[in-house]
Amino acid sequence: MRVLDGRYRLQDPIGRGGMGVVYAADDLSTGARVAVKIVSLGGRTDAGFHRELRIAARLSSPYVCEVLGSGSVPPGGAYLVMPLLSGMPLRKLIGEAAPLSVPLAVRIADQILSALEAAHAAGVIHRDLKPENVFLLDAAGSDFVKVLDFGVGRVLDPADELTEATRTGGVTGTANYLAPEQARGQRSQDARVDIYAAGVVLYEMLTGRRPFEGGDFQELQRKILFEPFPPPRAHRPDLPRELGAVVLRALARNRDERFADASSMRAALLDAEPAPRSADSWTELTSSGARQTIPAGEPLEPTEQRRRR
Numbered sequence: 001m002r003v004l005d006g007r008y009r010l011q012d013p014i015g016r017g018g019m020g021v022v023y024a025a026d027d028l029s030t031g032a033r034v035a036v037k038i039v040s041l042g043g044r045t046d047a048g049f050h051r052e053l054r055i056a057a058r059l060s061s062p063y064v065c066e067v068l069g070s071g072s073v074p075p076g077g078a079y080l081v082m083p084l085l086s087g088m089p090l091r092k093l094i095g096e097a098a099p100l101s102v103p104l105a106v107r108i109a110d111q112i113l114s115a116l117e118a119a120h121a122a123g124v125i126h127r128d129l130k131p132e133n134v135f136l137l138d139a140a141g142s143d144f145v146k147v148l149d150f151g152v153g154r155v156l157d158p159a160d161e162l163t164e165a166t167r168t169g170g171v172t173g174t175a176n177y178l179a180p181e182q183a184r185g186q187r188s189q190d191a192r193v194d195i196y197a198a199g200v201v202l203y204e205m206l207t208g209r210r211p212f213e214g215g216d217f218q219e220l221q222r223k224i225l226f227e228p229f230p231p232p233r234a235h236r237p238d239l240p241r242e243l244g245a246v247v248l249r250a251l252a253r254n255r256d257e258r259f260a261d262a263s264s265m266r267a268a269l270l271d272a273e274p275a276p277r278s279a280d281s282w283t284e285l286t287s288s289g290a291r292q293t294i295p296a297g298e299p300l301e302p303t304e305q306r307r308r309r
Contacts (some may be wrong), residue, residue, distance in 0.1 A: 004079055008036050020077075035079045036074060038073055053080070060119035063111045065135065065146040085146060090134035090201075092099070098208035099236055102243065105205040106273045108134070111145035112198055113269070115134035118149055118260035120191040127152055127189075129197035130177045133203065175220050176200065176210045180253045190257040195265055199250025199258075204268075207235040207245070211251065216251050221245045225253075 002010045015022040020039035027034050057067045069081035090108065092098070100108075112134060119126060126133070128149065135146045147162045166270030173182050179196035181189055203208050211230060229251065233244045246268050252258045259265035 004036065004073070007270045008034065008069075008079075008081060010036060025081075026247070027081075031103050033066060033084045035084045037173075039078055039080065041076055041078055052241065059118050059122050059124065061115050063115035063145050063147055064118060064150060064217070065148045066210075067150075082148075085137060085142075086133050087135055087137040088131060090136060090205075091131035093136060094131050094204055094208070098205060100205045102206070102240065102274065105202060106243075107142075108136070108145055108205065108268060109198065109202045109269055111143065111264045111267060112147060113200065113266040115147040116191075116194050116198065116201050117266070120194070123189050124150055125189075126181070126194050126197070128173050128177070129194055129201065130174050131201060134201070148258070173197075175217050176212065177254065178221075178224060179190060180225055181255060183221045190255075191261065194263065195250050195258050198262070199247055201279070203232050203247050206239060206247070207232050207290065209235060215235060230251075240272060240274045243269075243274075246272050 004025075006008065007028050009028055011024040011026070011225070014024050014035070020037055022035055022037045025034050026032075053067055053070050054239050059066070065082055067080055067082060067086065073077055073079050091189075095306040101106075112129070116126070116129075124146070126149070128145070133146055133148045137146060158209045173193075177197040177200045179189075179193040182193055200210060212220055212223040212227065214223055229248070231244060232247050233239050233241070249268070250258055250265055258269065
C-alpha cells in the first residue's frame with residue numbers, strides 16, 4: 001500500500017470527484033484513521049497552495065472540517081489530510097427527504113453560516129459551497145454540521161486578490177451554485193459569493209429543487225444572469241413569507257443587495273423562523289419529517305466529499 005511522506009498509509013478509495021480522489025488512510029504516527037484527499041493543483045504553485053492551506057487551517061469553528069495536514073504529490077499534485085467523518089452528506093439527505101422541514105433546514109443553514117462567519121473572518125472564501133460539501137455528523141447534540149473543502153477555496157489578500165483561474169477569465173465553482181459574478185467570470189469576487197451559494201443550498205433544502213437548471217453551462221449561465229427568479233414560495237406555498245424573503249435577499253443578482261456578511265444572513269434567518277426549535281440533532285428532526293435516518297450500513301455514493309468510518 002502507498003505511504004505518503006512516510007506517515008499516511010492509503011487504503012481503499014472512498015470517494016471521487018472533479019478535483020481528485022479521497023482515500024481512507026492510517027496515520028502511522030498516531031494510529032488514527034483519517035481521510036486523505038489527493039488533488040490537482042490546477043495551475044496554482046505548490047507554495048501558493050500550501051500558503052492557502054496554512055491560512056485555512058487556522059479556521060476555528062465547530063462547523064468546519066479541519067485540515068490536519070498536507071503535502072506534495074509529484075508531479076503537480078498535493079494531498080490534504082482530514083478527519084474521517086461518520087454520517088451523511090447533505091446531498092443525500094436532500095435527494096431522499098426534500099423538501100425538508102423548516103426547523104431542519106434552518107438548523108442546517110444556521111450552522112453553515114456559522115462556518116462561513118469563521119472563514120470570512122479569517123480571510124477565506126469557499127467559492128464552491130454546495131450540498132456535497134456539507135456533511136451531517138452521526139452525533140448527539142445540537143452541533144452536527146461540518147462544511148468541507150475550505151482548503152481549496154480562496155484567500156482574500158489585497159496583495160494577491162485573484163486566483164489564476166479568475167485572472168484568465170475562468171469560472172471557479174459548481175454551476176448551479178454560482179453567484180452571477182462568478183458565472184460571468186468577473187475579476188472582482190468577495191465573500192458574498194458564499195452568501196449566494198448558501199441561499200441556493202437553503203432554497204434547495206426548502207423546495208427540493210434549485211432555482212435554475214440547465215442542459216449545459218451556457219444555458220444555466222444565461223438563466224442565472226438574465227431570467228426571472230422563481231421565488232421559493234412558488235414551489236412551496238406554505239413557506240413562511242419572512243423565510244422566503246431571507247432566501248430571495250441572499251440570491252439577489254446585485255451583490256450589493258445581498259446580505260453584507262454571513263452574520264447578517266444568519267441573524268435574519270433565525271428571526272424568520274416561525275417557531276422555536278426543540279430537537280437536539282438532525283436525526284431527531286428528521287424522525288418527525290419526511291423520512292427516518294438512513295441505515296448505518298447503507299453505502300455512500302462515490303463523490304469526493306462522502307466519507308464514512
